[in-house]
Amino acid sequence: MSAPMDFNILTCERSTLKEKIKMAHRLGYKAVAINIFIPELTQTSKKKKSQQQDIAPAKSLKLSDLELQELLGPTWKSFRQLTRISATLADVQHNFVMSTDIVQQYDLVAVQPTTDKTFYQACTALNVDIITLDVTEKLPFKLKRTTINAAVQRGIKFEFQYSPAIRDSTLRKYFIANAQQFVFCDIGKNIILTSGCEKAMELRGPYDVANLGSLLNLNAAQSKAAVTSNCEALLKHSESRRLNKSVSKVEKLEEIPGNETWLLDKLRVHSSLESVNGGSRDIAGIHGIDSSDEETSVDGPAAKKIKLVQT
Amino acid sequence: MVRFKNRYIVCKLEFGCRVTLPDLTQDAVYRAIATELQVLHGDYGTACARKYPNLTVQYLNPSTNLVMVRCSRDQCKQIQSCLPFVKKIGEVDVFLHTLHLAGTIRSCMKFIVRYHKSQLPLLMSECRNPVERKKVQEMLTDSCADSGRTLGLLERSTTSQ
Amino acid sequence: MYKKVVSKGCLDFCYMKVRLDFEEGTHAHIDIVAFKQIILEAAQSMFGLALSCSLIDVLIYEKSSRTAVLRIPNINLSKIWSALSLYSNMNGLSCAFRILQISPHLMALSGNSRLMSLEVVEH
Numbered sequence: 127m128s129a130p131m132d133f134n135i136l137t138c139e140r141s142t143l144k145e146k147i148k149m150a151h152r153l154g155y156k157a158v159a160i161n162i163f164i165p166e167l168t169q170t171s172k173k174k175k176s177q178q179q180d181i182a183p184a185k186s187l188k189l190s191d192l193e194l195q196e197l198l199g200p201t202w203k204s205f206r207q208l209t210r211i212s213a214t215l216a217d218v219q220h221n222f223v224m225s226t227d228i229v230q231q232y233d234l235v236a237v238q239p240t241t242d243k244t245f246y247q248a249c250t251a252l253n254v255d256i257i258t259l260d261v262t263e264k265l266p267f268k269l270k271r272t273t274i275n276a277a278v279q280r281g282i283k284f285e286f287q288y289s290p291a292i293r294d295s296t297l298r299k300y301f302i303a304n305a306q307q308f309v310f311c312d313i314g315k316n317i318i319l320t321s322g323c324e325k326a327m328e329l330r331g332p333y334d335v336a337n338l339g340s341l342l343n344l345n346a347a348q349s350k351a352a353v354t355s356n357c358e359a360l361l362k363h364s365e366s367r368r369l370n371k372s373v374s375k376v377e378k379l380e381e382i383p384g385n386e387t388w389l390l391d392k393l394r395v396h397s398s399l400e401s402v403n404g405g406s407r408d409i410a411g412i413h414g415i416d417s418s419d420e421e422t423s424v425d426g427p428a429a430k431k432i433k434l435v436q437t
Numbered sequence: 438m439v440r441f442k443n444r445y446i447v448c449k450l451e452f453g454c455r456v457t458l459p460d461l462t463q464d465a466v467y468r469a470i471a472t473e474l475q476v477l478h479g480d481y482g483t484a485c486a487r488k489y490p491n492l493t494v495q496y497l498n499p500s501t502n503l504v505m506v507r508c509s510r511d512q513c514k515q516i517q518s519c520l521p522f523v524k525k526i527g528e529v530d531v532f533l534h535t536l537h538l539a540g541t542i543r544s545c546m547k548f549i550v551r552y553h554k555s556q557l558p559l560l561m562s563e564c565r566n567p568v569e570r571k572k573v574q575e576m577l578t579d580s581c582a583d584s585g586r587t588l589g590l591l592e593r594s595t596t597s598q
Numbered sequence: 599m600y601k602k603v604v605s606k607g608c609l610d611f612c613y614m615k616v617r618l619d620f621e622e623g624t625h626a627h628i629d630i631v632a633f634k635q636i637i638l639e640a641a642q643s644m645f646g647l648a649l650s651c652s653l654i655d656v657l658i659y660e661k662s663s664r665t666a667v668l669r670i671p672n673i674n675l676s677k678i679w680s681a682l683s684l685y686s687n688m689n690g691l692s693c694a695f696r697i698l699q700i701s702p703h704l705m706a707l708s709g710n711s712r713l714m715s716l717e718v719v720e721h
Contacts, residue, residue: 153696264487271439292686295480295643302484310488311439327621327692334683334697340676341481479646481677518648 129156130332131357133234134254134287134320137162137187144197145326147189147207151198153331156233157206157357160187161322164213179240183231185209208361212236212258214245224252234364236285242267249277255364256318257310258285261301269311278316281363283356284308287322288330288338305342314348318356441490442510445545447537447552448520450502453530461526463494466504469526470494472518482519485512493515497543501553504533505545513538554580608702612675613657615699615707618664618684621692630644630659633666637678640685645677654678665698667707675700687718 132155133382135146143160150158162182188207197200211232215221223242229235236256239245245267257277259265277284286308291301309317319330319335332353339349382389450461471492474482486492486508496505508516520533537548557577564570618633620626628636632658642650655669670678682695699707 158662221705228600288684298480298644298684299484299487302481303487306485307488325692326619327619328686330683330694331696334679337676337679341680475646477646477648479644479649481645495721 128354128358130271130335130353131155131157131159131358131361132321132329133157133208133318133357134158134161134212134285134322135159136322136324138324142325144189144193146323146329147205148197148330149192149326151201151205153329156204156385157208157361159208159210161210161212162187163235164211165334166214166216168225183228194195208233210234210236210256212238212256214238214240215248216240218243218247221247221252230368234360235367240266246273249273249282253367254282256285256358258287259304261287261290261304262297263300265304265307271311273310278312281316281337281359283316283360283363284312285318285320286342287318287320288335289321289323289328291338292328302341309343314344316356317344317348317352317361319349319352333335443490443540444510444513444516445539445542446506446508446513446517446520446535446546447539447548448504448506448533448535450504450526450531451534452502458499458526458529461497461499461502463497465526466497467492467494468505469523470516470519473522474516477519477522478515482512482515485509485515495547496545498549501556503536503549503552505542505549531570545546551552556576608672610672611669611708612672612700612702612706614666614668614670614675614679614697616666617696619694619696624691626664626688626691626693627661629661629666630656630666633659633664636685636688637668637682641678641681642679646683648678649674649681652678667704667706672702688718 132150135143135150135158137143137160147158187209189197191202194205194207198205209232211229211234213224213236215237223229224235224237227286230253234256235254235255236258237244237248237252238258238260239248240260245257248254250273270398274284286301286305288299288301292298319338321330321335323329336353339352340346343351379390450466452458471483471486474486474492476536487508490507490509492506492508492512494504495507496503499506507515517535517538517574520535523531525531532561536552539545539548557573557580561573561577564573618628618636635656637654637656638650641652641654651673652674653669657667657669659666679697679700682697685695686692699710701707
């Protein structure tokens with residue numbers, strides 16, 4: 127099984143958080159996302175700064191390298207921590223907050239729609255990675271295949287949390303009922319299963335979680351994907367969300383017009399490469415250097431530098 | 438086109454001592470079946486019965502004790518397995534006698550009409566006074582204006598009296 | 599002396615190695631009868647009488663580490679597995695079932711190659 131990941135560990139006091147991360151590492155998860163949950167998005171207005179919501183900066187959520195090393199021992203380097211922010215969407219008017227820099231700096235952005243209109247907005251327009259579907263009560267809105275397909279095409283994943291099912295018997299029923307209803311509309315694509323745990327004991331191993339997929343009418347491949355490959359795809363989606371939208375154009379070196387040869391120096395492409403494998407090796411070289419440059423600018427909310435050739 | 442496939446089960450409520458409950462409600466029957474579902478199939482069964490198409494009692498005839506229950510096609514076997522275990526509705530001892538299983542309401546309604554028609558001659562033999570007998574006779578003639586077989590039954594029952 | 603058995607298709611039973619974990623600091627003494635009772639309770643709350651009546655046998659139970667080897671019918675594997683995963687509360691104590699190994703052959707549960715380490719012997 128490729129790297130299993132758990133993208134919903136609720137933030138809490140430091141000692142409990144450390145316990146949870148230790149448990150996740152012990153169970154075999156390769157990456158976790160520490161989640162800060164905002165129950166209501168309030169309007170941030172320039173005039174009324176006193177009412178502005180206090181959203182903590184993303185870096186304060188994660189454990190420092192030293193703490194992680196102490197906690198996990200020699201294998202701490204392969205364990206990845208991400209930051210995540212989730213909010214409930216109740217009003218279509220307030221949702222511009224999700225596009226602000228404070229929110230977008232988090233690695234993963236998740237929303238939980240509560241009405242038809244906010245669900246439609248989240249699937250088609252909002253710049254988010256995850257749409258959480260509530261498992262604590264009956265789904266308040268009707269699911270439409272067209273809306274869900276729009277989200278699937280954009281690469282957004284739908285999340286179901288299994289920790290409520292572990293805590294309480296009635297929540298278990300809603301978890302299964304809501305998830306089965308969703309899987310019926312969605313044919314099991316783009317689903318991730320995460321924990322949403324409050325205590326370390328509510329975490330379950332990746333194979334156990336994959337088996338819960340069979341309760342939700344997912345087939346074996348889809349259940350496994352819910353814990354592994356969909357999560358990896360989500361990481362890529364979050365990276366692309368934080369970068370500017372850009373277009374890449376692939377050109378052979380020989381065909382670059384005269385006034386753009388400065389690009390060769392800028393991208394540090396050496397002429398010796400030209401002779402090795404012809405044009406294709408150079409193109410790969412250009413892409414390779416570009417992506418490494420992009421990684422360094424990932425921390426910032428948006429890459430302002432132009433790295434790829436824009437048309 | 439997303440199509441929710443249903444199953445409709447027509448059952449008769451059989452009371453031990455031929456009692457008809459005048460205050461029998463669809464809710465009471467639903468709760469009896471849902472309790473058995475929880476016992477037999479646990480949280481999973483109840484959860485499957487909650488998503489659309491959910492388990493509901495669509496039709497209830499308190500005078501003839503007929504009940505029509507709707508469930509999803511996937512859960513049909515589970516629900517059918519619960520029906521024999523329903524022993525009480527409220528405080529009254531009762532059991533469910535399954536008469537018909539169909540995929541559409543229309544088919545079930547057609548069956549119910551046929552069933553009522555077939556029960557009328559039996560009712561006739563259980564009439565205790567001429568007023569009741571006359572009423573049942575009228576209902577019979579109305580219902581089987583086009584049905585030759587039931588008319589024959591009617592003639593035989595009237596000649597025997 | 600030895601008998602060769604060739605089986606084709608799905609085998610009837612599946613063997614599962616499980617461990618019952620409690621929170622750190624909880625002292626819970628569970629004997630084999632109580633352990634089986636917990637498993638049946640988990641199966642019953644999740645899937646009702648229909649699942650708790652299936653043939654779940656505890657073949658070996660180790661009290662100190664609360665580890666056991668169970669034998670379950672193959673048709674019920676997925677259900678019993680999910681029922682055990684979702685069980686979290688025993689008499690008010692927070693607990694979790696950790697499924698260590700699953701195999702249709704009991705022999706496979708005797709060793710776990712993931713726990714082995716390679717030793718390089720230098721001549």
